[in-house]
Amino acid sequence: MKTNMPLTKPIRKVISETERLLDTELTLLRKPDAAPGGTLIDVYTYNIDKNIIIFPANYIGLLKDFVIAKQCTHLLIRGAAAKKSSYRVLSYTPDSVYRGLRQIYLDALKDEAKKEKKLPVKKLLEMLFMLYRQFHEDINELPWNPIVNARVYTRMEQLRKTQLYILLKDGKQDMDEMIDMMEIVPRRYFVLDKSMFYARDLYLAKTLPSDKLMPVVNIPQMKKFDHLEVKEMLTTRWTQTAWYQSKIFGDAMLTIMEKHLSVDWGADMSLDYYANLYDVGVNLTNDLLSYMTMKDWFIWEKPQHLLAADQQAPEYEKAALKKIFGDLIEDSLV
Amino acid sequence: MPVSEVPRLLKRAELYVRQTKYREALVLYDEAIRLEPTNAEGWCQRAAAKIEMERFSDAVADCDQALLLNPNYADAWSKKGLALYQLEQYVPALAAATRAAALNANDATAWYVKGICLEETGKSEESEIAYAKSLELEIILDIKEEKNRAWK
Numbered sequence: 097m098k099t100n101m102p103l104t105k106p107i108r109k110v111i112s113e114t115e116r117l118l119d120t121e122l123t124l125l126r127k128p129d130a131a132p133g134g135t136l137i138d139v140y141t142y143n144i145d146k147n148i149i150i151f152p153a154n155y156i157g158l159l160k161d162f163v164i165a166k167q168c169t170h171l172l173i174r175g176a177a178a179k180k181s182s183y184r185v186l187s188y189t190p191d192s193v194y195r196g197l198r199q200i201y202l203d204a205l206k207d208e209a210k211k212e213k214k215l216p217v218k219k220l221l222e223m224l225f226m227l228y229r230q231f232h233e234d235i236n237e238l239p240w241n242p243i244v245n246a247r248v249y250t251r252m253e254q255l256r257k258t259q260l261y262i263l264l265k266d267g268k269q270d271m272d273e274m275i276d277m278m279e280i281v282p283r284r285y286f287v288l289d290k291s292m293f294y295a296r297d298l299y300l301a302k303t304l305p306s307d308k309l310m311p312v313v314n315i316p317q318m319k320k321f322d323h324l325e326v327k328e329m330l331t332t333r334w335t336q337t338a339w340y341q342s343k344i345f346g347d348a349m350l351t352i353m354e355k356h357l358s359v360d361w362g363a364d365m366s367l368d369y370y371a372n373l374y375d376v377g378v379n380l381t382n383d384l385l386s387y388m389t390m391k392d393w394f395i396w397e398k399p400q401h402l403l404a405a406d407q408q409a410p411e412y413e414k415a416a417l418k419k420i421f422g423d424l425i426e427d428s429l430v
Numbered sequence: 431m432p433v434s435e436v437p438r439l440l441k442r443a444e445l446y447v448r449q450t451k452y453r454e455a456l457v458l459y460d461e462a463i464r465l466e467p468t469n470a471e472g473w474c475q476r477a478a479a480k481i482e483m484e485r486f487s488d489a490v491a492d493c494d495q496a497l498l499l500n501p502n503y504a505d506a507w508s509k510k511g512l513a514l515y516q517l518e519q520y521v522p523a524l525a526a527a528t529r530a531a532a533l534n535a536n537d538a539t540a541w542y543v544k545g546i547c548l549e550e551t552g553k554s555e556e557s558e559i560a561y562a563k564s565l566e567l568e569i570i571l572d573i574k575e576e577k578n579r580a581w582k
Contacts, residue, residue: 105549154571157539
């Protein structure tokens with residue numbers, strides 16, 4: 097481990113165990129502009145020769161420790177998968193982008209037909225790939241989140257208060273995300289995206305027992321109805337809103353999560369254990385994708401495939417739009 | 431260079447530290463201390479840069495100089511605690527961090543280092559209290575940071 101920062105005993109143990117199990121070295125890096133949840137840049141996913149955990153410079157104590165614990169768990173899952181079986185990530189190809197964009201477009205048409213104020217064509221075209229990538233990003237991260245959090249919660253009791261704060265913060269942020277696009281993206285996708293986060297929060301609220309983890313309070317619209325009974329809101333005034341629908345779909349997604357996440361979270365650290373967690377994450381991802389009817393939107397591929405796809409994303413988008421609209425679309429629009 | 435230049439030198443050095451250019455910062459700190467050896471801030475800031483460069487013994491020496499000039503300099507006690515912790519001198523590190531936290535109850539790092547040192551010296555229950563205080567301060571800082579980010 098390369099660091100000059102103070103660390104608690106349990107965190108030092110987690111780091112050294114991670115390094116021992118994966119036979120690798122870990123570098124910790126503080127950066128003022130780092131993502132609040134920290135970032136893991138690992139040898140299994142990126143073309144680099146060392147593993148780095150980056151966290152915000154203002155995380156100096158237990159917040160930093162929690163980020164490290166969380167990212168070490170991610171690293172162990174990826175590393176174990178790479179060593180034991182085959183580590184794959186969700187990637188995309190020109191064909192899968194076409195399938196995704198086409199489906200979003202058809203759903204957008206249905207929504208647009210009901211709208212008084214139509215979305216300008218250019219905006220509609222831009223929205224298709226943007227939404228596709230949003231789902232790619234979310235589905236590549238979201239299923240792993242409850243796995244990692246449940247593991248850290250069970251193994252590192254001293255971080256529970258810190259974890260609670262981070263989860264409350266994440267939950268609020270994730271539910272607030274995309275709000276500014278609520279009127280632009282087809283409702284189905286807004287609802288599905290929110291449902292995933294809602295299900296995650298509900299799962300964590302059940303698995304990490306705490307009164308404070310109450311996912312319903314993360315719904316932005318709740319803030320307007322502080323004085324109302326939650327039950328009343330969810331049964332009468334709200335039933336036609338995207339938020340209510342998110343709750344309904346989220347409850348269904350929770351069932352999927354619970355089916356897959358019946359894991360012994362307190363088991364000893366071993367490569368087999370983490371390789372199994374990887375399989376659990378893959379199966380959960382596949383089931384969530386099936387539920388959202390997005391199974392053919394993405395493909396499991398080696399991380400290098402995704403890095404290459406990201407490089408070519410603009411071309412993939414252009415090709416997919418051409419395939420959907422043919423001559424109807426001018427070059428200036430794609 | 432006149433002594434009046436010292437505040438400017440310290441500010442420039444701090445900018446280098448923020449950019450993780452510690453060597454460049456150190457040159458300016460050296461100059462500031464040469465010009466005004468009675469400036470406790472200069473010694474303390476140089477100690478902070480030396481901690482980043484993993485020169486922990488040198489950092490302790492700089493903190494001691496700052497504390498000779500101002501025995502109630504909370505930040506110097508905090509840095510000293512941090513450097514001593516890195517040198518695995520947990521008992522004096524605990525004393526320094528405790529003093530830092532007493533002088534400035536809002537120093538999250540001091541509380542955290544105090545917690546670690548208490549843990550290292552087998553006082554787990556007391557360490558929990560220090561960690562809790564450190565977390566509380568960190569969360570306040572984080573909320574402020576989030577607000578700043580949203581503002582930008």
